[in-house]
Amino acid sequence: KQEVTQIPAALSVPEGENLVLNCSFTDSAIYNLQWFRQDPGKGLTSLLLIQSSQREQTSGRLNASLDKSSGRSTLYIAASQPGDSATYLCAVIGSGNTGKLIFGQGTTLQVKP
Amino acid sequence: DADVTQTPRNRITKTGKRIMLECSQTKGHDRMYWYRQDPGLGLRLIYYSFDVKDINKGEISDGYSVSRQAQAKFSLSLESAIPNQTALYFCATSDPGLAGGSYNEQFFGPGTRLTVL
Numbered sequence: 001k002q003e004v005t006q007i008p009a010a011l012s013v014p015e016g017e018n019l020v021l022n023c024s025f026t027d028s029a030i031y032n033l034q035w036f037r038q039d040p041g042k043g044l045t046s047l048l049l050i051q052s053s054q055r056e057q058t059s060g061r062l063n064a065s066l067d068k069s070s071g072r073s074t075l076y077i078a079a080s081q082p083g084d085s086a087t088y089l090c091a092v093i094g095s096g097n098t099g100k101l102i103f104g105q106g107t108t109l110q111v112k113p
Numbered sequence: 114d115a116d117v118t119q120t121p122r123n124r125i126t127k128t129g130k131r132i133m134l135e136c137s138q139t140k141g142h143d144r145m146y147w148y149r150q151d152p153g154l155g156l157r158l159i160y161y162s163f164d165v166k167d168i169n170k171g172e173i174s175d176g177y178s179v180s181r182q183a184q185a186k187f188s189l190s191l192e193s194a195i196p197n198q199t200a201l202y203f204c205a206t207s208d209p210g211l212a213g214g215s216y217n218e219q220f221f222g223p224g225t226r227l228t229v230l
């Protein structure tokens with residue numbers, strides 16, 4: 001059974017720092033991995049999607065990497081801003097592309113001015 | 114306008130009542146999903162539908178039922194609500210990526226906060 005773990009559960013950094021959020025999964029046979037952002041009481045916003053054949057994806061100050069063999073993904077946020085404060089979730093879809101996302105518990109990020 | 118909408122956004126009900134949560138999408142996606150989010154348990158899949166005639170149970174379907182009325186509409190029902198169904202409910206859609214290269218990226222609605230007293 002696929003399990004997704006995110007470490008740390010919470011992170012507080014000063015504005016301007018570069019930071020890394022970690023995601024690990026137990027079954028390396030995945031179809032894709034998706035990173036989301038969730039603001040308190042709000043829905044999920046898709047940030048980046050990495051296909052199983054890809055190593056990384058970039059969008060603005062965000063860069064997500066994928067190492068299937070080790071069951072790990074990282075989300076790198078450059079030059080963090082207070083507006084980046086939110087919970088970041090990673091989720092994987094199994095290799096059969098069933099569409100069923102398995103989520104981690106999330107990392108809650110606070111960026112202090 | 115939002116691509117994935119959910120109604121109602123908030124609902125308080127009593128134990129034993131029947132509740133329907135509705136989801137509509139304008140993304141033209143065939144696949145739709147219902148998840149619930151609980152503190153400490155994360156998001157879990159309740160039901161999913163690959164098209165109007167294809168509906169499947171997810172991880173936690175007991176106590177729930179769904180209806181796919183059209184490609185754009187997917188409803189979740191609680192036949193007899195109980196307090197442990199208090200949660201934040203999300204609808205999501207995706208394109209399977211066979212032609213569009215989207216690789217099943219999922220897009221979520223704003224959520225419905227349901228409280229069962």
